[in-house]
Amino acid sequence: MLTVSKRLHTIASYVQPNSKVADIGSDHAILPVYLVQTGKAQSAIAGEVNKGPWESAKRQVEAAGLADRIAVRLGDGLSVLKDGEVNTVCIAGMGGTLIRHILEEGIKNLSSVQHLVLQPNVAEYQVREWLYRNGWQLTGESILEEDGVIYEIISAIKGDPDAPYQSNRWLREEWFELGPILWEERSPILLDKWEAEKKKSERVLQGLDKARSEEAESKRIEIEKRLTWIEEVLECLRTDKP
Incomplete structure (x- = not known):
């Protein structure tokens, strides 16, 4: 059985037993192989847009002896899927902007899909916003x-997109950034993330110190406003204030 990273193990933990899974942007098909080996998936599709990773995925599946249960397909995003083939889609290891684009472009291919497991590397808010706007809970x-x-x-599942956003503590757009369930759980890593976000914004602000253009001034005001908000987020996380 494959040994997987903590990241992939956590992604796999969300997949329901005996699911039919598509992993879009599968790279070496590690996740589909692991899901089938552990019984989380009865079958899987590994989708890749580039030929090199597609060939790597095929080799991984064949080496695991799972070519009869995992189809490796070359194609763009969700276009590799046929209606009714899968009930779960995983998209991991790419930016939130790209994940959102894949979902939007392939929305017709999601008609039979009941469950999405998504892992954006950045711009998580774009993923949450897309899910909310398109009826995913x-x-x-x-x-x-x-x-x-x-x-x-x-x-996320097809359901009531408003369900996790009942609190008025933050604006809806702010919840898209924070993650309403993450906020409830208050992991120490969430604090680490927002401390890093503060430092990132401070670096951007420092870079604008010598700029004198109107555009730079507008950007400076925007970053200062964001820093004020991040400080409020950090204060809440540090004091566990609801």
Whole structure:
């Protein structure tokens, strides 16, 4: 059986037993192989847009002796799927903007899909916003650190998109950034993430110190406003204030 990273193990933990899974952007098909080997998936599709990773995925599946249960397909995003083939889609290890694009472009291919497990490397808010606008309900969120990198994993089903956003503590757009379930769980890693976000914004602000253009001034005001908000977020996380 394959040994997987903490990130992939957490993604796999959200997949329901005996699911039919598509892993989009599968790279070496490690996740589909692991899901089938552990009984989480009865069958899987590994989708890749580039020929090199597609060939690597085929070799991985063949080496595991699972070519009869895992189809490796070359194609763009969700276009590799046929209606009714899968009930769960995983998209992991890419930016939130790209994940959102894949979901939007392939929305017709999601008609039979009941469960999404998504792991954006950045711009998580874009993923949560897309899910909300398109009728998907957040059912789980995880945040973890591995090899010095912080990852967020988002699980959603077709349902009531408003369900996890009942609190008025933050604006809806702010919840898209924070993650309502992550906020409830208050992992120490969430604090680490927002401390890092503060430092990132401070570096951007320092870089604008000598700029004198109107555009730079507008950007400076925007970053200062964001820093004020991040400080409020950090204060809440540090004091566990609801």
